[in-house]
Amino acid sequence: MLNGGLQKASALLNMRVDKHSPLPCLAPEQTLLDKAEALALPPVIIGMMTAASMQSLGHHIEHREALTVECWVTSGLSNVRRVGDKADDHAVPGTINICLYINQALSDAALAEALILLTESKVTAIRDAEIISPVSGLPASGTGTDSHAVFCPDAEPQHAYCGKHTTLGELIGRVVLQACSISLNHCLRSLTESS
The missing domain is CATH 3.30.365 (Aldehyde Oxidoreductase; domain 4)
Structure with a gap:
């Protein structure tokens, strides 16, 4: 969902989201970026989501x-x-x-x-x-x-x-x-x- 395709990356995030709660109003890419920032992951981050x-x-x-x-x-x-x-x-x-x-x-x-x-x-x-x-x-x-x-x-x-x-x-x-x-x-x- 974040930085798909051929990339030079420094981190991978497989972010768990609650399947019973709606996602934040942010786009999935922004949600992943915010989580990566909170975790202090170095860019470029490859991001996936899962429930x-x-x-x-x-x-x-x-x-x-x-x-x-x-x-x-x-x-x-x-x-x-x-x-x-x-x-x-x-x-x-x-x-x-x-x-x-x-x-x-x-x-x-x-x-x-x-x-x-x-x-x-x-x-x-x-x-x-x-x-x-x-x-x-x-x-x-x-x-x-x-x-x-x-x-x-x-x-x-x-x-x-x-x-x-x-x-x-x-x-x-x-x-x-x-x-x-x-x-x-x-x-x-x-x-x-x-x-």
């Missing part, structure tokens, strides 16, 4: 020699959809936010490919959990308001690409799938306990 419980946090990290890939996921499922479902122009709280960190520099093309692998891994986790879209009644692929970010050092790229045949691609798939599965399980358990 998901922080109890839904899923985290996983893997290392292969000097390469480290780490992922954090928060999940809310009240807004779950299948790609291509009929639009309703009314987003309700319920978001899957994913932050992926790679400790080695990627080319712009590899960053785009990492985002594709992240998304594919999320969809795989949702399908593995057998989550169904309430709109179409078919297997879901995400929510209507998901936000994802991929971070790596700003340096000479060490990876020109990161497809499934590469070690980096393997690690991205493994950490995102595992972190998403943990987060979705927390979320589904919470929904079961509250019903």
